[in-house]
Amino acid sequence: MSSAVVSTSAAQGRLCVFAIEEGGEVCPQPSEAELFTEGRPLQRAFSTSSFSTSKDARLAGITPASRLARPAPEMVSSGIAAMDDLTEGLPRGCLTEICGPASSGRTTLLLAALAASTRRGECCVLVDASDALDPHSAAAAGVELDRLLWVRCGENSPEKSLEQLLRATDLLLDSGGFGLIVLDLGDLPPQAARRIPLTTWFRFRRAVEHTPTVLLAVERQSIAGSCSSLLIKLGPIKPRARVSEQPMDSQFPPPSHAQVLTGLEITAELVRSRMDRKPVRSAEITFSSRTAWAG
Amino acid sequence: MFACIFVPNFHVAAVFRAEPELRARDVAIFEGKPPLEKVFAMNESAGRVGIAPGMTKAQAELCSELTLRPRSLLQESVAHAALLDCAQSFSPRVEDVAADTVLVDLEGMESLFGSLPEIGRSLFRRAADLGLDGNVAVASNPDAAVLAARGFCGVTVIPPGQEAEFLGSLPVEVLFGDRIEGKEREGKQKEDVWGKKSECLLATLKRWGICDLRSLAALPEIALSERLGQGGLRLQQLARGAASHTLVPVEAPAVFEEAIELEHPIVLLEPLAFLLNRLLEQICARLTARALATQELRLTLELQNLAGVDPQLDTFGIPSESDASHSTVQSSAQYFVSGRQSKFCRTLRLPLPMLDPKLFLKLLQLDLNAHPPGAPIMKIHLTAEPARPRSAQGGLFLPPSPEPEKLELTLARIAGLVGEARAGSLELLDTYRADGFRMRRFVSEGLPETNRREAAAEEKTAVAALRRFRPPLRATVTLENEDLARVVCSKKREVQGNVLWKVGPWRSSGDWWEREAWARDEWDIALQNADSVALYRLVHDLLGGGWFVEGTYD
Numbered sequence: 001m002s003s004a005v006v007s008t009s010a011a012q013g014r015l016c017v018f019a020i021e022e023g024g025e026v027c028p029q030p031s032e033a034e035l036f037t038e039g040r041p042l043q044r045a046f047s048t049s050s051f052s053t054s055k056d057a058r059l060a061g062i063t064p065a066s067r068l069a070r071p072a073p074e075m076v077s078s079g080i081a082a083m084d085d086l087t088e089g090l091p092r093g094c095l096t097e098i099c100g101p102a103s104s105g106r107t108t109l110l111l112a113a114l115a116a117s118t119r120r121g122e123c124c125v126l127v128d129a130s131d132a133l134d135p136h137s138a139a140a141a142g143v144e145l146d147r148l149l150w151v152r153c154g155e156n157s158p159e160k161s162l163e164q165l166l167r168a169t170d171l172l173l174d175s176g177g178f179g180l181i182v183l184d185l186g187d188l189p190p191q192a193a194r195r196i197p198l199t200t201w202f203r204f205r206r207a208v209e210h211t212p213t214v215l216l217a218v219e220r221q222s223i224a225g226s227c228s229s230l231l232i233k234l235g236p237i238k239p240r241a242r243v244s245e246q247p248m249d250s251q252f253p254p255p256s257h258a259q260v261l262t263g264l265e266i267t268a269e270l271v272r273s274r275m276d277r278k279p280v281r282s283a284e285i286t287f288s289s290r291t292a293w294a295g
Numbered sequence: 296m297f298a299c300i301f302v303p304n305f306h307v308a309a310v311f312r313a314e315p316e317l318r319a320r321d322v323a324i325f326e327g328k329p330p331l332e333k334v335f336a337m338n339e340s341a342g343r344v345g346i347a348p349g350m351t352k353a354q355a356e357l358c359s360e361l362t363l364r365p366r367s368l369l370q371e372s373v374a375h376a377a378l379l380d381c382a383q384s385f386s387p388r389v390e391d392v393a394a395d396t397v398l399v400d401l402e403g404m405e406s407l408f409g410s411l412p413e414i415g416r417s418l419f420r421r422a423a424d425l426g427l428d429g430n431v432a433v434a435s436n437p438d439a440a441v442l443a444a445r446g447f448c449g450v451t452v453i454p455p456g457q458e459a460e461f462l463g464s465l466p467v468e469v470l471f472g473d474r475i476e477g478k479e480r481e482g483k484q485k486e487d488v489w490g491k492k493s494e495c496l497l498a499t500l501k502r503w504g505i506c507d508l509r510s511l512a513a514l515p516e517i518a519l520s521e522r523l524g525q526g527g528l529r530l531q532q533l534a535r536g537a538a539s540h541t542l543v544p545v546e547a548p549a550v551f552e553e554a555i556e557l558e559h560p561i562v563l564l565e566p567l568a569f570l571l572n573r574l575l576e577q578i579c580a581r582l583t584a585r586a587l588a589t590q591e592l593r594l595t596l597e598l599q600n601l602a603g604v605d606p607q608l609d610t611f612g613i614p615s616e617s618d619a620s621h622s623t624v625q626s627s628a629q630y631f632v633s634g635r636q637s638k639f640c641r642t643l644r645l646p647l648p649m650l651d652p653k654l655f656l657k658l659l660q661l662d663l664n665a666h667p668p669g670a671p672i673m674k675i676h677l678t679a680e681p682a683r684p685r686s687a688q689g690g691l692f693l694p695p696s697p698e699p700e701k702l703e704l705t706l707a708r709i710a711g712l713v714g715e716a717r718a719g720s721l722e723l724l725d726t727y728r729a730d731g732f733r734m735r736r737f738v739s740e741g742l743p744e745t746n747r748r749e750a751a752a753e754e755k756t757a758v759a760a761l762r763r764f765r766p767p768l769r770a771t772v773t774l775e776n777e778d779l780a781r782v783v784c785s786k787k788r789e790v791q792g793n794v795l796w797k798v799g800p801w802r803s804s805g806d807w808w809e810r811e812a813w814a815r816d817e818w819d820i821a822l823q824n825a826d827s828v829a830l831y832r833l834v835h836d837l838l839g840g841g842w843f844v845e846g847t848y849d
Contacts, residue, residue: 080757102789103829107760107849121694123739134846135721135732137760145721149737151709152717168709168718175705177697177739186762186849212695236827239819239848241798259798261819264759264830264848289757 072275073229076179076214079116079142082287083109083232086270090180091229094274095205095215099222100234105266106186106218107137108289109234113180113216115142122179123147125172129165130154130187140292149178158192166200173207173215181208185219193223201227222271229274235267240288262294296401296411296455297437297542300382300422301444302374302429305395306336309374310364312426312577313555317362325352326366335366369554377425377581379547384421384584385414388544390437396444398437400542415450425580434458436539442508445472458536463509467500470508470530496526508534551589551679553577560599560671564663567672571659574677575652582679588648589679592655596639597674639668646738647699648682654700661707665715687740696739706737727805728813729834729845730763759848761832767843770833782822782833782844789824790831790844796821800835814838819848 075089090096090113100106110126117124124147126133131152139145151168154161165183172181185193201224208215217224222231241259269284302308306324311317323337323346332352346355355361375394382389385408388400401414408414415431422429432443435455439462443451446465453461471493499522505511511534519527532538553574561567571594582589643658697705709718716734724731768790773781779797784790799818806812814837821830830848835841 101827101829102762102824103827103831103847103849105757105759105849107762108757111760112757123696131717131765132762132846134761134763135723135730137758138721139723141758141760145723148720149706150719150721150734151713153713155714155717164713167712171705171708171712175697175701177695177702179694237830237848239796239821239830257799261759261798261830261848266757287757289759291759 074212075275076120077116078109079112079114080109080287082285083112083268086268086283086285087230087232087273088275090214090216091275092212092214093209094229095201095208095217095224095227096230096232097222097224097228098216098218098232098234099220101220101236102186103237104234105237105264105268105289106234107132107184108141108264108266109232109268110182110184110216110218111138111141111143113214114138114148114182115144117180117214118142118144118147120179121147123149123177124180124182125149125151125178126182126184127151127165127168127172128153128184129158129161130184132184132187137292158188159195162188162192162195166196169204170207173204173213176211176213178213180214180216183215183217185217185223188219190219190221190223193219193221196223198225198227201225228272231270231272233269233271235269237267238265239263240265260293261291263288263290265289296433296435297440298385298399298401298415298418298431298433299392299437299440299444300378300397300399300418300429300431301441302378302395302422302427303445304336304338305374306366306371307338308395308427308429309367309371311338311428312374312377313367313370313573314364315426315573317364321346321358321361323355323361323363324366325355325363332365364558365556367556369556373553374427376547376550376552377577378422378427378429379545380581380584381418381422381425381427383547384586385418388542389547390542391545391547392441396441398440398542400544401433412450412452415452419450421584425584426577434536436536437542438533438538438540439536442469442533442536445469453536459509459512459534462534462536463507463512465508467497467505467508467511467530467534470511470533471497492526496523496530499523549585549587549681551578551581551587551681552676554674554676556674557672560673562671564660564667567663567675568656568660570675571677572652572656574675575655575659578677578679579650579652579655582650582681585681586684587681588650588684590645590648590682591680592643592645592659593676593678593680594641594643594659595676595678596668596672597676598637598639598668598670599673637670639670641666645703646736647740648684649700649703650684651700654704657704658707661711665711685740699738699740702737702739727803729815730765761846762849763846764844767834767845770842770844772833772835772842779818779820779833782820782831782842784844787844790822790829790847792822792824794820795823795828799833802837804837812838817845 073091073093075091077084078087078090098106098109114124114126119142126148128150131154133150135145138148153164153168165185169181169183172178204215205227217228222228222233239261240263241261265286265288267284267286307322310322310324321338321341321344323334323341325332326335327333334346334348334350334352334355336348337346341361344358344361346358346361352363355363371394378395378397379389379391382397382399386399386401386404388402390398392398399418401411404414405411408417411433415433419429419431422431430444430448430451432440432447432451432453434440434443434453435458439453439458442462442465443453446462446469451461500511505514511531514531516528516531519531523530529538555570555574561570578589641659641662643655643662649655706718718737719734720737722733722735724733764787768784768786770790771783771785772779779794781793782791797818797820800816802814802816804812804814816835816837818833819830820833821828832845832848834843834845836843
C-alpha cells in the first residue's frame with residue numbers, strides 16, 4: 001500500500017512531498033527528474049511505488065516547494081492595451097505596485113484599471129490616502145461610478161490618513177467580493193509611506209491570495225518589497241498639445257491661448273514580474289493618453 | 296379544527312420574556328401609585344414562599360429573595376403582539392380572544408404543517424421561541440380548545456367527539472378564566488358586573504358540590520335552566536364541549552416593536568448592547584414567524600434628566616450643513632424634549648431587507664459609538680419596519696460581488712473610521728463647477744448589468760487623469776510681461792518652479808444667480824521640479840482673487 005504525505009516543514013519553511021511504500025519490495029529510487037517532470041509532478045510522486053529503508057533514500061524523494069509547479073494566477077486586463085502587452089495584465093489574488101513620481105501617469109493607469117474592472121461588472125474600491133480622486137476624470141476614463149466604492153482618507157495628517165487607509169484595507173479584504181482594491185498612496189511622502197511595516201504587506205498579500213481580487217498599490221516609490229508580484233515603474237511624461245502637435249521643448253511653440261492639452265506620453269517599465277517564474281526582466285514601453293476634452 | 300394558545304400567568308410571562316434571567320427566581324409584579332403599591336401577580340415559586348396578590352410592596356419586600364418588578368403595560372402589549380405573530384405564522388385566520396389567549400383556525404393546515412399533534416407541538420415551540428411558555432390545545436370547536444388550553448399544561452389534542460371526556464376532569468374554575476382578561480378589554484363597570492355574576496355562579500356550583508366539568512355536564516338541563524338561567528345552560532354546554540362560536544378573525548397589524556423599561560438608568564453602551572441584543576433577537580424571531588425581513592430599524596431611547604447632564608446635547612442630533620448636503624446618510628438622529636425626559640432617536644436604514652440580529656446589533660453599536668446618547672437611558676424602544684425578504688439567485692457566471700450583509704457592516708466600520716460622508720459611491724452633479732459631485736450610499740446589489748462584450752471592445756486609449764488637491768493650494772504667481780513665469784506654493788514645497796510650458800487661459804463662470812457664484816481662468820502648466828517636470832492645473836479666481844493650484848495631471 002502506498003501513501004503520500006504533504007507537510008510543511010516549519011523548521012525549513014519548505015513544503016515537502018514524501019513517497020513511501022510500506023511492506024513492499026525494495027525498488028530502485030526514481031531520479032528527481034523522473035519524479036518531477038514538468039507538468040504533473042505531484043501525481044507522479046503519488047503514483048510512484050518506491051520503498052527505501054534508509055533515511056537518505058527517503059530524503060532523496062523530497063522536493064522543495066519552490067520547485068513544485070504552482071498554478072499561474074488569472075490575469076485580467078489593465079484597461080490599456082499597451083500595458084497588457086507589457087505585463088500580460090494584472091494578476092488576481094496578488095499585489096501589484098505602480099510607482100512613479102508626480103505627473104508620471106500613475107492615476108491614468110489606476111483609472112484605466114478601475115474602468116476595465118467595472119466594465120467587467122465587478123465592484124471596486126479606491127482607498128484614497130490623500131482624497132485626490134477627480135470624479136470627472138474617473139467618469140471620463142469610463143469608470144462606472146455606481147460600482148466604485150471611494151474611501152476618502154486623509155482629512156488630517158499623513159500619519160492619520162495612513163492609519164485609516166490600512167485599517168480600511170483590512171476591513172475591505174476581510175469583507176471580500178471586490179474585483180479590484182486600489183490603495184492610492186501617490187501623494188504621501190515616501191518617508192511616510194515607508195512606515196508601513198513589511199508585515200502589513202505580507203498580511204495583505206495573504207488576505208488577497210486565492211481570491212479573485214486584484215490588489216493594486218499606487219505610490220511614489222516601491223514600498224512593498226518582495227510582497228508584490230508585479231512592479232511597474234513609470235517615468236516622466238511629455239505633454240502633447242493640439243494645433244501644433246509639438247512637444248513642449250519645440251523651438252517655436254505657438255501662443256499658449258492657441259493650444260489645448262490633448263494628452264500625455266507615458267513611459268512604463270516592468271521592473272519585476274513573478275507570474276511565470278522567469279527571471280527578472282526589465283522592459284519599457286511608451287504609450288499615449290488623451291485628455292477628456294481632446295475627443 | 297381549532298388550536299388555542301394560552302399563556303398562563305401572562306403578566307409574569309411578559310416580564311420573563313423581557314428578562315429571561317428572572318425565570319429561576321421568585322418574582323412578584325406590583326402596581327399602583329406609591330406608597331399604595333400592591334402585589335398584582337407572582338410566579339409559582341413566589342407563591343410558595345408566601346407572596347400573595349394584594350400584599351403591599353413593603354410587605355413583599357420583607358422576603359429577601361423576592362424580585363419585585365412594576366407592572367409594564369408596554370411589555371404586556373409587546374408580549375401579546377408576539378403571541379399574535381406566533382398564531383399568524385401558521386394561519387391567517389386568528390382570533391384575539393384575550394391578552395393571553397389566541398385561537399387559530401387549522402382548517403386545511405394539515406397538508407402544510409403535518410398532523411394535528413405535530414401542529415400543536417410546532418405552535419408550542421414557536422411560542423417558546425418568541426419567549427412565551429404557553430399551553431396549546433387542539434379541538435374541533437374553539438371553546439373546547441380554549442378550555443383545554445387553560446386547563447391542561449403543554450400540548451393537548453382532543454379528538455373530535457371526545458371533548459366531554461377530555462374536559463370532564465377540569466375544575467369548574469376554568470369556565471370563569473376569562474374574568475381576569477376582561478379588565479383590559481371592557482370597561483371597569485362591565486367587568487365588575489361580570490365578576491360578581493361569575494363569582495355568584497361559581498359559589499352556587501361549589502355549594503351544590505360541583506367541582507369538575509364532568510359533574511356539571513351530567514346535571515339535567517331543565518333543572519339547571521330553572522335554577523341558573525341561560526348562563527347556567529351556557530356553562531353546561533361549555534363543560535360538555537358542545538358550545539361553539541363563530542371565529543372572529545383579526546388581522547394582526549404589522550407593527551414590530553419591542554421595548555424595555557429600566558429600573559435603573561444605563562450610562563454605558565456595553566450594557567445597552569446586551570439589552571439591544573435581546574430586543575433584536577425577539578424582533579427578528581417575530582419577523583421570521585411572519586416570513587418578513589426589515590429594511591429600517593428605529594431605536595428610541597428615553598433619556599433621564601436631559602438638562603444639566605450634558606450641555607452638548609442641546610446641539611446634538613441637529614443636522615449640520617455638511618450633513619444636509621449628503622442626503623443619503625445611513626442613519627439620522629433626532630431629539631425630542633418633553634419635561635425632564637427626552638427622547639433620542641436613531642434610524643438605521645438598510646439598502647436591502649435583512650434579518651440578522653447580530654448584524655443589526657453591530658450596526659447599532661457602531662452607530663451609537665459614533666453618536667452616543669449622552670445621558671442615562673431609562674427606556675428603550677426598538678421598532679422594525681417590515682419588508683418582504685429579498686429573493687435573488689446568484690448566477691454562476693456573474694462577477695463576484697460583496698455579500699450585502701458583510702458589506703453593510705464593513706461600510707459602517709469604515710464610516711466610523713473616516714467619517715460618515717467620506718465613504719460611498721460618487722454621483723456627478725449637473726454643473727460645470729469644478730469638483731461638482733456628491734457622495735451617496737454604496738450598494739452592491741441591484742446595479743445594472745454591463746454588457747461585457749461591448750465593454751471588452753471599448754478597451755483602448757487611456758484618458759489622462761487629474762489628481763486634485765483638496766482644498767486647492769494657494770499659490771504665488773510671478774508674471775513677466777503679463778505672462779506666467781513662476782509659481783510657488785508655500786504649503787507644498789514640491790509644487791514650485793519656473794513655468795516651462797503652458798496652455799490657456801480658458802475662462803468659465805457659473806451659478807451667477809446663486810450666492811456661490813464662481814468665475815475663473817484656467818491654465819495647464821508644466822513646472823520644473825527638483826528632478827522632473829510635472830503638469831498642473833493653475834486657476835485664477837476672478838471673483839475672490841487669488842491663484843490656486845487645483846491639481847496635477849498624472
